[in-house]
Amino acid sequence: MRNSIATEKSFSSAFKIKLEKDEIVRAWVKDHAVVDLNSAKKITETLLKITPDASRPVMINLGKINYITKEARDYFKDEKRKPSAPSIALIAKTTLSTFIGNFYLGLNRPKIPTRLFTDETSAIKWLKKFL
Amino acid sequence: MVEKVFVRMEKEAKIRLKKVLKVIMDYAAYNFGNRAAIGKDHDILDALAAGINMLGEELRDSTISLKEKEALVKEAHHRVKNNLQIVSSLLSLQANFVKGRDAREKFQESLDRVRSMALIHEMLYISKNLAEVNFREYLETLVKSLFTSHQLRENIQLKIDIEIQQENFDIDTAIPCGLIVNEIISNSLKHAFSNKQQGLVSLELKNIHEKKYLLSISDNGSGFPKNVHLDSDFFGLQLIQTLVEQIHGIIQFETGKKGTKYSIVFKL
Incomplete structure (x- = not known):
């Protein structure tokens, strides 16, 4: 079931989340945030609240992320966890966020299509294929 | 600046x-x-x-996961060793109630076989390598314990010549090899010297090429009766053949008045 409201803002401990008119959910990691298990669970809950059928692609801007904990990585990797999107684009523009993004993709090997981008335009172009 | x-x-x-x-x-x-x-x-x-x-x-x-798994494997070896010891004790007890020397000997043979297997699990339990045993150490311990358990006269000597030093054999090779050695040496100790005042049992193990080994066990006893060969209807010889097949080996058997020799070539 798609949410008919054009935009919706939601917050979790390390993320800011917003649904845009183009049906792509955008999330931002807060500056210097450490994405821990609590944040991982909250973002998943929030995404599923916005799109219960997980049909909207998600773009996550890693911004100035400080770290993602082992517990959070394991949570995202857990096969029993219900997917919250058909695809995820990660935006990384700093050395640290690029490294964290690549490391996460390499170690975790997400089950749903997930790619790392350096700019939003390319990311949105790719995500629109999943709408 | x-x-x-x-x-x-x-x-x-x-x-x-x-x-x-x-x-x-x-x-x-x-x-x-x-x-x-x-x-x-x-x-x-x-x-x-x-x-x-x-x-x-x-x-x-x-690391945690690996340590947990190692602990489980060690525990498994410990339990197998304990269970085999229970089997040994049961056989030993049962032997006390059996009449006839022949029947008691059969129990003793079974006991020796079980002990040769239990020894491997004991060594695996105390070793750092959970899947392989130091075969030299195993053979030396096994053979010495066979000599002790058969309570021989002092003039029956044992000569062990094991050229391999640090080679480890996995359990699938070590157990059949241990049983082969147990079978051959027990047989020698029981039968080869009944008419002799003194004797010698020799065991040799050498690495002949890469992963290929030659195991030779011989005695200078009175030999098997005439016309006995590997395919003869003796349980011990049949067991040896079966075990050699298990390790994909080849066996040569010579017996005569000057003694008996088994030569087994196998590959890891």
């Missing part, structure tokens, strides 16, 4: 790198309590620190 800034930056970078190296050394020593600090600049050294921390977490998890 600019130069001073660069010198200071280089000094700071070196300090940060040293701290990261210290964390790597700690992880190498399986000490996962330390973590590399990630600063606010989010530069390349921060990326390195984050990477080291993440790898350390994965390594710590794998």
